[in-house]
Amino acid sequence: xxxxxxxxxxxxxxxxxLKKLRLIDKFNFYVKKYHNGKSYALPIDSGLGLSSYIxxxxxxxxLIFLFKTSEIDNSFVDVGVNxxxxxxxxxxxxxxxEYLGFEPNSSCVHYVKKLVKMNNFTNCTVFCTxxxxxxxxxxxxxxxxxxxxxxxxxxxxxxxxxESDDILSFDYDSFFRDKKIDLVKIDVEGAELEVISGMKxxxxxxxxxxxxxxxxxxxxDALNFTQVRANKLCELLEELDYKIxxxxxxxxxxxIVRFTKVDEFIINLWSNNSYYLNxxxxxxxxxxxxxxxxxxxxx
Numbered sequence: 229x230x231x232x233x234x235x236x237x238x239x240x241x242x243x244x245x246l247k248k249l250r251l252i253d254k255f256n257f258y259v260k261k262y263h264n265g266k267s268y269a270l271p272i273d274s275g276l277g278l279s280s281y282i283x284x285x286x287x288x289x290x291l292i293f294l295f296k297t298s299e300i301d302n303s304f305v306d307v308g309v310n311x312x313x314x315x316x317x318x319x320x321x322x323x324x325x326e327y328l329g330f331e332p333n334s335s336c337v338h339y340v341k342k343l344v345k346m347n348n349f350t351n352c353t354v355f356c357t358x359x360x361x362x363x364x365x366x367x368x369x370x371x372x373x374x375x376x377x378x379x380x381x382x383x384x385x386x387x388x389x390x391e392s393d394d395i396l397s398f399d400y401d402s403f404f405r406d407k408k409i410d411l412v413k414i415d416v417e418g419a420e421l422e423v424i425s426g427m428k429x430x431x432x433x434x435x436x437x438x439x440x441x442x443x444x445x446x447x448x449d450a451l452n453f454t455q456v457r458a459n460k461l462c463e464l465l466e467e468l469d470y471k472i473x474x475x476x477x478x479x480x481x482x483x484i485v486r487f488t489k490v491d492e493f494i495i496n497l498w499s500n501n502s503y504y505l506n507x508x509x510x511x512x513x514x515x516x517x518x519x520x521x522x523x524x525x526x527x
Contacts, residue, residue: 247278258346264289264320269346276339276374280311286482287475287507288413288439289317294522295411295437296322303328303408305400305436307359307423308415311374312340319349326351328407332358332366332380332395335373359416360397361425367392379417383453385446399426409436418443418454421461424468431468437519438470438510444502445495458493471516473509473523487523489516 261270261281271277296302302325306314309331318325329352331337337356344352358366358380369389370378379385380397400423409430414420420440424431431438442461445454465472472493476486482504496502511519 247275261316263316266320268316268320271339271342271346273339273342274373276311276335277343279374279376280313280316280343283313283316284482287477287484288314289321290484290526291439291509292317292321292411294526296325302326302410305409305412306330307413308417309336309340309354310376310415311336312343314413314415315340315343315349315352319347323349324351327353328404329354330357330359332356332368332397333370333374333378333393339374356396358395358397358419359400359426360419360422361399363398363402364396366395366397368395377417379419381418384418384443384450386449388446401427401429405430405433409434412436412438412440414438414440416441418457421457421464424461424464428464428468431470435512435514440508440510441506442493442495442508443506444498446498448497451495451497455493455495458495462492465510469513470510471513473511473519474505475507475509477504477507479504484523484526486527487520489520 256271256273258269258271259281261268263283264285270281272281302322304318304325304327306327306329309315309329310333315327315329318327327349329340331340331354334356337354340354344354358368360366360380366380367382368378368380369382369385369392371390378389380395407430414423416423420442442458443454445451462472472490474488474490475484477483478485509519
């Protein structure tokens, strides 16, 4: 694989030109990626890797900084790996964190394993599967090879995706209940209810901080469906004795500007503002004051 050694702006221009000419999937090379002051080799493989190259320090980096500890046996569960954007963030903050990722898109998993090997990341395991509440075969709707909006919940965006893949799912508790968890990130485009249901006993045992996206409804037809699922998720969190903190991020730099403790999810019709209003922290009731104090530290 050839290295491209250009400045950041020239690399972006180069990648945009290749994409516009529909040539990006014809080339395999790697570029340098800087994040949180660390340098990484980032493969651009048949078009995969572009979304990882353009990430910048944002609210998720803030949270990883806030909730990391000095212990070397910390563990991070990443549900919805995509092309390793969160993995890069995590390793730039705490290289000793053990990383356990789940991603149903086989193309993305192949790419992330290449990313891990190229950068000699240790304590990294990625499974090519979806997390759910049972062992099953699901349909993953998507429109591009590494579609970040890909979802196993077809009712979330009816008739939205151009293709689908049959994928395997299983529940986390059946295989990993004995594994210590400190932080969990869930970005699964509407399937967070099944993910948390399938790891409820692990959550009860280890009481991790959970960073989770809960999306607004993409259409009026899906509004009631999305709200009902959000209500069920709220009931599940109450059963687990977890509190909900709603985050609001800045449209300019995507950093946290406000947070609010809430008792329910209010699902709205999707708008551009949803990009900055659909992220949450779920934390055990017993540590809500500590989490709030940490969040106040960054504001």
